[in-house]
Amino acid sequence: MDSRLVIARRELASLRREKTIVLALAIQLFVAAFSSVLVVGLVSLYAPGAAGGAVAVDVGVTGDAAGDLGPVVEHGDAMHATYYDTESAARTGFQHGDVDAVLVADRLNSGRTYVDATVPDGSFVTTVVVSRLKTALSRYERQRRAELSTRLDRQPLDLPPERGGSTYHGFTYTVLIPALAFLPAFISGSIAADSVAEERERGTWDLLRSAPLSIPAIVDGKALAFVAIAPVQVACWFALLSLNGAPIHNPLTTLGFVTALTGLLVVGGIAAALAVPKHREAQLVYSFGALGAFGAASLLPESPQNVVARLAIGSTTTVTWLTFAGALLIGVVGYAATRVAAGRVANT
Amino acid sequence: MSPRRVLRIARWEAGRNVGTIDRRTAILLACTLLVIALVTPALVLSAPTPGEGVYRVAVDDANPYHAPVAATDRLSAVPPGANAVERGRADVAVVGTSGFVVADSAKGRAALATLRSATEAYNDRLMATEDDVAAAFPVTVDVSYVERGTRVSGSGGGTASDAGDGTGTATDNGGTTADDDTTADSGATTGDGTGTTTAAGSAASAGTAAPRVSGDASAPANTPGGLTPPFPLESLLLAFVFVLPLNVVIQSYGSSVLDERIDRRGEPLLVSPATRADIVAGKTLPYLAAAALVTVPIAYAVGAGVASVLAVFLLAGLFLAVTFLGALFARSYKELTFVTVTVTVVLMAYAFVPAVFTEVHPIAAISPLSVVVRDIRGDPFQLGGFLLATVPVATAALVCYGLGLGVYREEDLFTQKRLPAKALDALAAPLTSVRRVGLLTVALVPFVLIAELFAVAALFVVPPDIAVPLVLALVAIIEEVAKSVHVYAGFRNARFARSTRTALALGLASGVGFFLGEKLLLLTRLVGLSDLTVGGAAFGNAALGAGSLALLAAPLVLHVVTASVSALGARRSARGYAIALAGAILLHLGYNYTVVTTVG
Numbered sequence: 001m002d003s004r005l006v007i008a009r010r011e012l013a014s015l016r017r018e019k020t021i022v023l024a025l026a027i028q029l030f031v032a033a034f035s036s037v038l039v040v041g042l043v044s045l046y047a048p049g050a051a052g053g054a055v056a057v058d059v060g061v062t063g064d065a066a067g068d069l070g071p072v073v074e075h076g077d078a079m080h081a082t083y084y085d086t087e088s089a090a091r092t093g094f095q096h097g098d099v100d101a102v103l104v105a106d107r108l109n110s111g112r113t114y115v116d117a118t119v120p121d122g123s124f125v126t127t128v129v130v131s132r133l134k135t136a137l138s139r140y141e142r143q144r145r146a147e148l149s150t151r152l153d154r155q156p157l158d159l160p161p162e163r164g165g166s167t168y169h170g171f172t173y174t175v176l177i178p179a180l181a182f183l184p185a186f187i188s189g190s191i192a193a194d195s196v197a198e199e200r201e202r203g204t205w206d207l208l209r210s211a212p213l214s215i216p217a218i219v220d221g222k223a224l225a226f227v228a229i230a231p232v233q234v235a236c237w238f239a240l241l242s243l244n245g246a247p248i249h250n251p252l253t254t255l256g257f258v259t260a261l262t263g264l265l266v267v268g269g270i271a272a273a274l275a276v277p278k279h280r281e282a283q284l285v286y287s288f289g290a291l292g293a294f295g296a297a298s299l300l301p302e303s304p305q306n307v308v309a310r311l312a313i314g315s316t317t318t319v320t321w322l323t324f325a326g327a328l329l330i331g332v333v334g335y336a337a338t339r340v341a342a343g344r345v346a347n348t
Numbered sequence: 349m350s351p352r353r354v355l356r357i358a359r360w361e362a363g364r365n366v367g368t369i370d371r372r373t374a375i376l377l378a379c380t381l382l383v384i385a386l387v388t389p390a391l392v393l394s395a396p397t398p399g400e401g402v403y404r405v406a407v408d409d410a411n412p413y414h415a416p417v418a419a420t421d422r423l424s425a426v427p428p429g430a431n432a433v434e435r436g437r438a439d440v441a442v443v444g445t446s447g448f449v450v451a452d453s454a455k456g457r458a459a460l461a462t463l464r465s466a467t468e469a470y471n472d473r474l475m476a477t478e479d480d481v482a483a484a485f486p487v488t489v490d491v492s493y494v495e496r497g498t499r500v501s502g503s504g505g506g507t508a509s510d511a512g513d514g515t516g517t518a519t520d521n522g523g524t525t526a527d528d529d530t531t532a533d534s535g536a537t538t539g540d541g542t543g544t545t546t547a548a549g550s551a552a553s554a555g556t557a558a559p560r561v562s563g564d565a566s567a568p569a570n571t572p573g574g575l576t577p578p579f580p581l582e583s584l585l586l587a588f589v590f591v592l593p594l595n596v597v598i599q600s601y602g603s604s605v606l607d608e609r610i611d612r613r614g615e616p617l618l619v620s621p622a623t624r625a626d627i628v629a630g631k632t633l634p635y636l637a638a639a640a641l642v643t644v645p646i647a648y649a650v651g652a653g654v655a656s657v658l659a660v661f662l663l664a665g666l667f668l669a670v671t672f673l674g675a676l677f678a679r680s681y682k683e684l685t686f687v688t689v690t691v692t693v694v695l696m697a698y699a700f701v702p703a704v705f706t707e708v709h710p711i712a713a714i715s716p717l718s719v720v721v722r723d724i725r726g727d728p729f730q731l732g733g734f735l736l737a738t739v740p741v742a743t744a745a746l747v748c749y750g751l752g753l754g755v756y757r758e759e760d761l762f763t764q765k766r767l768p769a770k771a772l773d774a775l776a777a778p779l780t781s782v783r784r785v786g787l788l789t790v791a792l793v794p795f796v797l798i799a800e801l802f803a804v805a806a807l808f809v810v811p812p813d814i815a816v817p818l819v820l821a822l823v824a825i826i827e828e829v830a831k832s833v834h835v836y837a838g839f840r841n842a843r844f845a846r847s848t849r850t851a852l853a854l855g856l857a858s859g860v861g862f863f864l865g866e867k868l869l870l871l872t873r874l875v876g877l878s879d880l881t882v883g884g885a886a887f888g889n890a891a892l893g894a895g896s897l898a899l900l901a902a903p904l905v906l907h908v909v910t911a912s913v914s915a916l917g918a919r920r921s922a923r924g925y926a927i928a929l930a931g932a933i934l935l936h937l938g939y940n941y942t943v944v945t946t947v948g
Contacts, residue, residue, distance in 0.1 A: 015682065028693070094494070110482035114490075121493035130491065130575060137489055137572035138468065144486035145475070151483035156471035157412055160440075160448050160464045169458030170422060174399035187689060194681035201610055245454075276373045279681055280603035285376050287599065292383035298396045299387070305398035313402045313455060315424070315439070 007221025357630025855912025
C-alpha cells in the first residue's frame with residue numbers, strides 16, 4: 001500500500017511543480033464566469049421580470065385595433081404604449097427614436113387582427129424588443145381567442161400564473177454543471193494517459209518496473225493521484241455555485257458519480273497508454289474512446305449529463321439512482337479488469 | 349527557406365504519422381471509430397438533452413394539464429398525492445383544473461414558468477386542429493427589421509440609411525400574411541379563406557413565408573407563438589462542427605512537436621542543412637493540410653462558401669500556432685495536455701461566444717465563426733466584418749510562429765524550464781537591438797487587439813456605468829503589459845545593459861512601436877464597434893488624431909512615457925518591474941479616463 005501512495009504522491013508533486021494545473025483551473029473559472037455573465041445578461045434581457053425590469057420598451061400603437069391592443073401592451077412588464085393617429089406619424093416617431101417599435105393593428109372581416117410590427121434592426125435592442133412583443137402579442141392572442149371562443153370547438157387551457165420564474169434557471173444545472181463536472185474527469189483521464197506514455201517514451205517505465213512493485217500497484221498509484229484531483233475540482237465548483245445562489249442538491253452523490261466516471265476514464269487512459277506504445281496514438285485512442293463511450297452512454301434512459309443535472313437540481317427518479325449505482329459498479333469492475341489486464345499487457 | 353527541404357520534412361512528418369502505427373494501435377483506433385460511427389446516428393435520432401425531466405409536476409393522468417407536461421422534455425409528470433410539493437416529491441402540483449401549488453424556491457418558480465410556456469405551446473397545437481382558423485389564431489404578425497436613425501454603419505454593404513423610410517428590411521412587408529399557408533402547414537383543413545386576404549395584399553408569395561419567423565410545428569408562422577427573436581443557435585451548432593476536428597489535429601501536432609524535444613530526438617534535424625524555418629514549416633504543413641482537408645468537406649456539407657473556409661482555416665492556423673508555442677514551452681506531456689486544453693477553451697470561447705450574437709449585435713464580428721454563421725444563413729458578405737474577424741487571428745498566428753522560431757534551437761529546445769521562464773526566453777530571443785524592441789511591440793499588437801475585443805465581448809452586456817471603468821482598466825493593463833513584458837524579458841536575459849539610458853531608449857522604441865501598431869485597432873471602426881459605449885472606451889484612443897495635432901501627439905506621448913516608466917522598473921528586478929508596471933497602468937488609466945470624460 002505504501003509504495004502506491006509513494007507513486008501517487010510523486011504524480012501529484014509533478015503536477016504541483018509544473019503549476020499548470022493552477023492555470024487550467026483558472027481557465028475553467030474564467031470560462032464559467034464568462035458564460036455566466038453572458039447568460040445572466042441574456043436572462044435579464046429576455047425575462048425582465050426576473051431581473052427587476054431592465055430595459056423599458058416604448059411601443060407605438062396605431063391602426064383600427066389600436067384601442068384594443070394598446071392596453072394589452074401597457075399591461076406588460078416595463079412596456080409602455082404610445083398611441084398614434086396615423087401610421088406615418090408612428091413611423092416618424094420610430095425613426096426619431098420616440099418609440100422602440102411600431103405595431104399597426106388592423107381588424108379584418110374574419111375577426112382576425114393583422115399586426116404589422118416594425119422593430120429596429122441590427123442592435124442588441126432587437127432581441128429585447130422582439131421577445132417583449134412576443135409576450136404582449138401572445139397575451140393579446142389569448143384575449144382575442146377568449147372573445148371569439150364561441151367559434152371554437154375546443155377551448156385552450158388557462159395558463160398557469162406567472163411568479164417571476166425564469167425558464168433559464170435550468171441552464172446552470174443542465175449545461176454548466178454537467179460541463180464543469182465532466183471536464184475535470186476527462187482531463188484526468190487524459191493526463192493519466194500522458195503520464196504512462198511519457199514513462200514509456202522516456203524509458204523510465206522499465207526503471208519503475210524494476211522497482212519492487214507489481215504492475216497493478218503502479219496502476220493503483222497513478223490512478224489514485226489522477227482520480228483524486230477531479231472530484232476536488234468539481235467540489236470547488238459546487239462550493240462556488242452554492243455561494244452564487246445555485247444550491248447543489250445531492251453534492252456527495254454527484255461527487256461520487258463524478259468520481260466513478262473519472263475512475264473509468266483514468267483507467268481507460270492508462271489502458272490506452274499501455275496498449276499503444278506512442279503518446280500521440282495513445283491520446284487519439286483515449287480521446288476517441290472517451291467520446292464514443294460518452295456518446296453510447298447518452299443513449300441510456302438517463303444519460304450521464306442528465307444524471308448529473310437531475311442529482312444537482314434535486315429531481316431524481318429511480319432510474320437516476322439505478323444509473324448512479326450502475327456507474328459505481330462499472331467503475332469498480334472496470335477498474336479491477338483494467339488492473340489485471342494491465343499486468344498481462346505489460347508482461348507481453 | 350527552401351521549398352524542397354520543407355516538402356521533404358513534411359513528407360517525413362506525414363509518413364511518421366501513418367507509417368509507425370502498429371497493428372494493435374490500428375485495430376484499437378478502428379474499433380473506437382466504429383463505435384463512434386454506430387453511436388452518432390442513434391444520437392441524432394434520439395437527440396437526448398441533458399435537461400430531461402429536471403422539473404417535476406404532480407398531475408393526474410386525467411387532468412387536462414397532463415398533455416402539455418408529457419409533451420415537454422424538461423417536465424416530468426409524477427403522480428399527485430397529498431402534499432406532493434411540501435414533501436419535495438414535485439416542484440409544482442396541479443390541483444383540479446386551475447389550482448397550482450408551487451414550491452417556494454427558484455426551482456419551483458422556474459418549473460411553473462416552464463409549465464406556462466409548455467401550456468402555451470400545447471394551446472397552439474390544440475388550436476391548429478380547429479376548423480375556424482381565424483378564431484383559433486386571431487392574431488397574425490409580420491415583423492420588419494428596419495434600420496433607424498442616422499447611424500451610418502460603414503460596413504462593406506454601405507447601406508447608409510437615411511431617416512426617411514427604413515431600408516434593409518429583413519422580411520417583405522407585402523404578401524406575407526399567408527393565412528392559407530399557415531393552415532396548410534399545420535395539416536388542418538384548408539379553404540375557408542373568406543375574408544382572410546388583407547390590406548397587405550393577397551397571399552401571392554405564400555410559399556416564401558417570413559424567413560425570420562421560424563416556428564416549430566406547434567406554433568404556425570405569423571402568429572405570436574411563432575415569433576423568435578434573432579438568435580442563430582442552429583448555425584452556431586453547425587459552426588461548432590468546424591472547430592471540433594481541429595482539436596484532434598492540434599493534439600497530434602503538439603504531441604509531434606514535443607516528441608522532438610524528448611531525448612534530444614530533434615537534434616539530427618537541427619544539425620542538418622535545413623534551416624529552422626524549413627523544419628518548422630515542414631512539420632506544420634501536414635497538419636495545416638489536415639485542417640484544410642477536414643474543413644472543406646464540412647463546408648461543402650453544410651453549405652458554407654469560400655469565405656467560411658478561409659475564416660476557419662485562419663482560425664486553425666492560430667490553433668496550430670499557439671499549440672506550437674505551448675509544445676515548445678511544455679516540460680511534459682501532462683503539461684502539454686493542460687496547455688492544449690487551455691488553448692482550446694480560450695480560443696473556443698473567443699470564437700463562439702461573440703458569434704452567438706451574429707445579426708444581433710456588431711460585437712459578433714470579432715469572431716471568425718460569425719463569418720461562417722453569416723455564410724450559412726445566406727447573408728451578404730461583409731468585407732469589414734471579414735477583415736476584423738480574420739486579420740487579428742492571422743497576424744497573431746504569424747507572430748506566435750515568429751516567437752517560436754526564435755527558440756527553435758538547441759539551447760532552448762532541450763532544456764527544462766518553467767513555463768513563464770520559457771515564454772520570457774521566447775520574447776527575448778529576437779531582441780538583438782533597440783529597434784527590434786519597437787518591432788516586437790508592433791508584433792504584439794494583434795494579441796492586444798484580441799484581448800481587448802475579448803474584454804469588450806465579455807462586458808458589453810454589463811451596464812455602461814460599471815462596464816466602462818472596467819474596460820478602461822483592462823485596456824490599460826493589457827496595453828502596458830504588451831509594451832513592457834518583452835523589455836523585461838530583454839533585461840532578464842541580459843540582452844541589454846541595465847543602464848538608465850538604455851531603459852529610456854527601450855521605452856521610447858516600445859512606445860513609438862505601440863503607437864504605430866495601435867492603428868490596427870482602427871479595424872474595429874469597420875463594423876461600427878466603436879459606436880458602442882464599451883467599444884468606444886476601449887478603442888477610442890487609436891482613432892484620436894483625426895482632429896488637431898495635439899490630439900495626434902497625445903497618445904504618442906502617453907505610450908512613450910508609460911513604456912519608459914515600466915522599462916526603468918524592469919531594468920532593476922522582477923519586483924521593480926511589477927511596481928513600475930503598476931505605476932504605468934495607473935498613469936494610463938488616468939489618461940484614458942480623462943480622454944473618455946472630456947472627448948467622448
